[in-house]
Amino acid sequence: MNLLTAEHDQRFLSATELTGKLIGRTASIGIVGLGYVGLPLTMLLADAGFTMTGFDVDTRKVAALNEGRSYIQRITSEEIAAMVNSGMRATADFSAIREMDAVIICVPTPLNEHREPDLSFIEETARAIAPYLQPGQLIVLESTTYPGTTEEVLIPLLERGSKLNCFRDHSQEELCFHVAYSPEREDPGNDLVARKDVPKVVGAPCTLSQQIASDLYSTIFTRTVKVSSTGAAEMTKLLENIYRCVNIALVNELKLLCQRINLDIWEIIAAAATKPFGFQPFYPGPGLGGHCIPIDPFYLSWKAREVDFSTRFIELAGEINTEMPYRVIDVVTRALNQQHKTVNGSKVLVLGLAYKKDIDDLRESPSLTLIELLRKLGAEVAYNDPYFPEVSQGRHYALNLASVSLDDISSYDCVLIATNHSSYDYAWIVEHAALVVDTRNATAGLARNNVWQA
Numbered sequence: 161m162n163l164l165t166a167e168h169d170q171r172f173l174s175a176t177e178l179t180g181k182l183i184g185r186t187a188s189i190g191i192v193g194l195g196y197v198g199l200p201l202t203m204l205l206a207d208a209g210f211t212m213t214g215f216d217v218d219t220r221k222v223a224a225l226n227e228g229r230s231y232i233q234r235i236t237s238e239e240i241a242a243m244v245n246s247g248m249r250a251t252a253d254f255s256a257i258r259e260m261d262a263v264i265i266c267v268p269t270p271l272n273e274h275r276e277p278d279l280s281f282i283e284e285t286a287r288a289i290a291p292y293l294q295p296g297q298l299i300v301l302e303s304t305t306y307p308g309t310t311e312e313v314l315i316p317l318l319e320r321g322s323k324l325n326c327f328r329d330h331s332q333e334e335l336c337f338h339v340a341y342s343p344e345r346e347d348p349g350n351d352l353v354a355r356k357d358v359p360k361v362v363g364a365p366c367t368l369s370q371q372i373a374s375d376l377y378s379t380i381f382t383r384t385v386k387v388s389s390t391g392a393a394e395m396t397k398l399l400e401n402i403y404r405c406v407n408i409a410l411v412n413e414l415k416l417l418c419q420r421i422n423l424d425i426w427e428i429i430a431a432a433a434t435k436p437f438g439f440q441p442f443y444p445g446p447g448l449g450g451h452c453i454p455i456d457p458f459y460l461s462w463k464a465r466e467v468d469f470s471t472r473f474i475e476l477a478g479e480i481n482t483e484m485p486y487r488v489i490d491v492v493t494r495a496l497n498q499q500h501k502t503v504n505g506s507k508v509l510v511l512g513l514a515y516k517k518d519i520d521d522l523r524e525s526p527s528l529t530l531i532e533l534l535r536k537l538g539a540e541v542a543y544n545d546p547y548f549p550e551v552s553q554g555r556h557y558a559l560n561l562a563s564v565s566l567d568d569i570s571s572y573d574c575v576l577i578a579t580n581h582s583s584y585d586y587a588w589i590v591e592h593a594a595l596v597v598d599t600r601n602a603t604a605g606l607a608r609n610n611v612w613q614a
């Protein structure tokens with residue numbers, strides 16, 4: 161039953177009613193932030209039968225979705241059109257938050273120019289939705305962030321802007337909204353594990369809100385993992401990404417050592433990975449990329465400084481990983497040198513712009529750093545990437561280039577494999593290029609004297 165409370169002239173949904181709507185898949189759910197995380201999540205929930213509304217400040221995305229057009233490579237326009245035809249709509253008008261039973265926030269959490277957490281997107285979202293909050297609604301934050309964000313930043317802004325309270329044990333339900341934090345664990349390009357089979361971690365300020373959030377996610381995930389607080393859920397996500405970041409730094413450092421003592425790190429990792437316990441393989445590369453691994457650990461370092469704690473593993477891993485593109489350029493320099501050429505004036509073709517193979521995501525891609533470093537040294541740089549026909553300017557780069565054809569690959573002094581997209585024919589590349597520098601072991605088994613590992 162929906163009640164209008166006299167005090168708030170608002171719609172009140174009891175926890176029992178909300179749970180019923182979630183389990184029965186009749187709830188209206190809003191997703192705020194329709195990017196790489198928010199859009200696939202909208203599709204999953206729409207597929208489960210929920211009435212979906214997507215909110216985004218980017219009106220081009222809103223228009224594209226309402227017209228049935230996709231803007232993410234791995235999602236087809238047909239899929240978007242089918243979802244829109246079945247009732248999903250997108251909007252930049254946040255007053256529609258009023259009609260939602262649950263709202264999930266998936267906005268960006270980047271670092272600012274001082275490499276400190278930039279929570280402005282979460283804060284703007286909180287301010288935008290607060291005036292429309294209704295008692296009984298569930299608000300879930302999915303954006304990756306430091307432990308304490310939900311309690312210290314999100315909840316106070318929602319409470320202030322809505323004149324309602326966050327529900328806690330013994331609160332009066334009619335005057336409260338529910339809050340939870342549930343980290344996104346998507347791994348773009350990973351087709352080995354179905355999204356629904358990746359357990360969903362959920363933390364909340366009290367057991368009732370935790371249970372409601374868990375009921376919501378149980379409709380699309382095989383398993384939810386309840387933790388005792390939003391802070392524990394926030395920290396779980398950071399532990400996962402710091403684990404990756406530190407282990408990648410470890411193999412990157414060992415790669416540099418192996419190069420110096422003439423061993424092949426890839427052969428060694430493959431051999432070590434045959435151990436059936438106690439070892440998980442990580443692979444070296446030209447540097448870290450993506451919206452998560454290069455950024456998230458520094459959210460925790462920043463938070464740790466608040467309590468006079470120094471996160472040394474994170475800082476060291478950051479140092480090593482940041483150094484990797486420079487080391488790749490050293491190899492390019494030596495490889496050209498052996499052919500009596502300098503980087504200055506050489507034509508270099510960078511293969512792959514995306515931060516990892518087979519995806520259309522450029523964020524923090526080491527390829528961008530490699531291109532910048534090569535240009536600074538006077539190289540004439542071109543790129544090829546089937547996922548990016550052209551690239552102009554972004555937050556931290558100004559490329560202004562179009563992807564070139566591989567037909568005249570032999571005209572380049574050096575071909576630098578930065579991303580190992582599956583669509584490349586590496587045997588053909590090695591056969592036709594004058595010189596190849598390979599940062600991804602994409603040419604394994606094709607050893608020729610024109611290939612350098614970097």
Ligand SMILES: NC(=O)c1ccc[n+]([C@@H]2O[C@H](COP(=O)([O-])OP(=O)(O)OC[C@H]3O[C@@H](n4cnc5c(N)ncnc54)[C@H](O)[C@@H]3O)[C@@H](O)[C@H]2O)c1
Binds near residue numbers: 281347
């Ligand atoms: N991309 C991934 O693989 C991945 C994986 C795990 C976690 N995450 C985390 O999920 C969060 C979202 O990442 P993403 O990759 O989807 O980002 P994204 O940049 O692809 O999408 C974010 C969307 O939010 C919109 N937005 C920004 N401010 C807004 C506001 N005030 N109101 C409404 N919409 C707003 C943007 O226009 C954009 O469409 C981040 O915290 C990220 O760290 C991402």
